[in-house]
Amino acid sequence: MWVVAVAAMIPVILGIVVLVRSRQRWCGVLLVAHGASAMLLLGLEPEASAAPEDSASAGSWVLLYFWLVLLAYLAPTGHAASVRWRRWILAGSLCVALFAVLAGLTAAIEAGQIQPVAQPAAVVVQVLAVVAFAGTAAFFLGVLPAVYLRLRHARGKERSQLLWLVLGSMSIPLGLLLLWTNHLFLGAVDWIDQLCVGLVVTGLPVCLAVAVLRHELFDIHVVLSRTLAYAALLLAAYGLYAMVLLLAGRLSGGGAAATVLTLAAVVAVGNPLFSKVRLAIERWAYGYRATPDAALRELSRRLAGVSESRIEASICEGFCQLLRVPSAWFAPLGQPAAAGTHRVGLSYRGHPLADLVIELPQGRKLSADDQALLADLSGYAALVLHVEGLNAQLRESRARIVTAREEERRRLRHDLHDGLGPALAGLTLKLQAASRSGDTALVREARDDAAEAVGEIRRVVEGLRPATLDEVGLLGAVEQQALRLSGTMRVSVHHAALPARIPAAVEVAAYRIVAEALANAARHANASSCTVQLAEAPAGSLCITVSDNGTGWPQDAPDGTGWESMSERAAEIGGSCTRRDIETGGTCICATLPLGLGAVAGGRE
Incomplete structure (x- = not known):
């Protein structure tokens, strides 16, 4: 059991280091408590099952997971996400303590160490045991939505630390899966059991200590995406191997043909399955950088039915989804990029249109594939902005044309009504008076007025189109x-x-x-x-x-x-x-x- 003993000491050592070198003392205390519980529970000898402390340990196994679950609830700040979650953690902790006590009591009664509980107290104990078990199970499972909700709203350093927590939590189901596989298919090899238990005990504490002390040690996005890919592949391979082996055994009687058929099926299905799983996880962690053509199609689909007022917002949302960055926004041209951001200029045929700023996750640097995808998306976004700008100019130009046309019509109406109309009316009256009186002076005055009216007509016509162009x-x-x-x-x-x-x-x-x-x-x-x-x-x-x-x-x-x-x-x-x-x-x-x-x-x- 020396492997388990060493594994149980690792959380204690990490907790002491966190207590000494970090302000996150809550994390150090919980790590020490987890390691101490692991040493006490896993260090008990199986032969001593008649001892009273062994009866107590029958319910204390939940402590192997309780401290880890509590760490996950409180990470990365040491506080619950809200008052409701704080109440939930308190209620769950009470259920875990009650379950451990009642399980130890039941084991002691079955071992004959204490007298059975008399009725009706036995019914009450059974009801409390069921409630405690249900509460413990809900408390353990509730950590999944708690971490998910916290991860959705986390940014920067807090998000990076939570991703380390997600990576470490994968060691628990992986270790249990390998443990069950060892017992079901390999005959319960002792050293494999010890390694699996050690993985369960140390995986999450190691990752949480890294999150607290050195969360920028590695690019957690790369580590997590690769881990998820290979973990999914491992599960798929186990499932495929088991199904094909069972089918081949039924068809061939368990001979060499079954083995050959199993290997052929794994080769035929495993490789494309691995590619699809890896691509899906890659998109979850890094977006569409491995498939820029699909990214352009997705951005085009996103912008296809968007109204003019939502173009810029939809471009920012598309960049966030396709590059897997927390946020993106448009900024004035020429401003320097702030720390933790990356600025890309959008231009069309050499004419700058806008600057797009994307916020990078804590510790992430844009790779060559990221840069290539960003260039492709920026080119398409610049084209969309240019076309939208032309549409806006067209709408404004049409509005100006309509306004100018109406203003020109009003001016012509005023000129004709206030200038040319009265002049021609007066000219008519003068000619009528001159025809009756024979006054030559009045005729000359009417002729001058007619010449002035003609000049007014020419001025109006000149305003519509210069006559010299036609001449x-x-x-x-x-x-x-x-x-x-x-x-x-x-x-x-x-x-x-x-x-x-x-x-x-x-x-x-x-x-x-x-x-x-x-x-x-x-x-x-x-x-x-x-x-x-x-x-x-x-x-x-x-x-x-x-x-x-x-x-x-x-x-x-x-x-x-x-x-x-x-x-x-x-x-x-x-x-x-x-x-x-x-x-x-x-x-x-x-x-x-x-x-x-x-x-x-x-x-x-």
């Missing part, structure tokens, strides 16, 4: 605008081969952008010269460049309505408008407008 085309209209500003600054217009037909929407946008850029150069930049260049790009777009030698664009000044107007006009037709400072002084406005709008755009104008 002289885009190039001629730009040259006329440059000529109007010739008294303020020198403007030169250069052009390469322009397409024979430019869509009407592109013409209007190009003309308005050039006119606004020239006006800004004259009014705000104090430029003395300005150059306008028009050219068709090979990609099928119209490139416009307006550069001046003015004071440049103010660095800290907010964007004005002029720049917003130019940007919006380019964006409305799928183009872009940018600005940059010239090294020698001045500003350069560059606009790229697609020419592929075709006859549809022109027809709309």
Whole structure:
């Protein structure tokens, strides 16, 4: 029994070390109590069954597990998770003590050491024994949901310590399974029994001591996932071996054919079974890093039916599930990553969109597979964010278009009603009066009013679409605008081969952008010269460049309505408008407008 004796001393030694080197004194005390109970109970000789202390030990076997269960309830803080759990632990401890006393009493009565209890007290004792046994069983089994609930809400160091507890608790069912297997199939080999008992006694205390003293000693996620994989494989192999051996024995009479059939079945079924079990546990511990294609499908499925307001939240939830991290969130661009976190930038075609921060479990470092999966998921998430951003811009653009259309209609109504309408009505009255009186002066006045009304009509029409575009085309209209500003600054217009037909929407946008850029150069930049260049790009777009030698664009000044107007006009037709400072002084406005709008755009104008 020297193996069991050494195994029983290990929890005592670990408890003393915890008491000396840690503030978790509750853990040290319970470890010492567990080791002492193991030495007292397992050190009793089987031949001394007539001794009174042996009768007491018949119920004291629960102490082999009681201290371990109590450790699991209190880990990792030394306190119960809530007041209800504290009451549950107290009630369970009382049931364990009552069960140990009544079991020892029953054993002593059966051994003839004390007189049997008389009726009706015997009935009461039996009822108490049943209640104590049921309470003890519920207390022992209740540790499973207690640890599970605590693990769900744990973060960082506390979660890592609880995972060490989970790893250590696996030694109990594993040791009991090996013990039963030894008795059922191997003929109860003594040294195997001792090793199994030693595993039950020392497994959880060793892991709990590591959790308290050095929880970062190993990556517990790796250790736990591998342990679960091989434990599940071991159980599956035992079950498969037993079933196939039984079936083969019935079919072949227990000869060599049974052995060959058993080995073939284990090889045929065991390998794929092991792969599936390992993959399932790997996903539980580390997410989908071994199957990035499945991770992308899962993220795509998660985001498929999500509303626009839930896109970012669903991306964070998907990253948490697929990478098995506690939490993830979006942060402002450029901020440094805090300790215990990992920051990944989401960008589309070189344009940064957002920074995603993931919280790493205590002691975990991202492996190469984790980094590869994170890159794949980040690329897909960036694409989703980019598309959602385009959708949002489209919705905003549509809203602006509708608003601008209604505002333009209202302006036209006011102009026609308040300006052109009264002018034409007055002109009619004057002509009627002149026809009756023959007053030439009144006729001249009516003619002037008619000319003014025509000018008003032209102004309204000019606001809808510049007439010069229909008269002289885009190039001629730009040259006329440059000529109007010739008294303020020198403007030169250069052009390469322009397409024979430019869509009407592109013409209007190009003309308005050039006119606004020239006006800004004259009014705000104090430029003395300005150059306008028009050219068709090979990609099928119209490139416009307006550069001046003015004071440049103010660095800290907010964007004005002029720049917003130019940007919006380019964006409305799928183009872009940018600005940059010239090294020698001045500003350069560059606009790229697609020419592929075709006859549809022109027809709309």
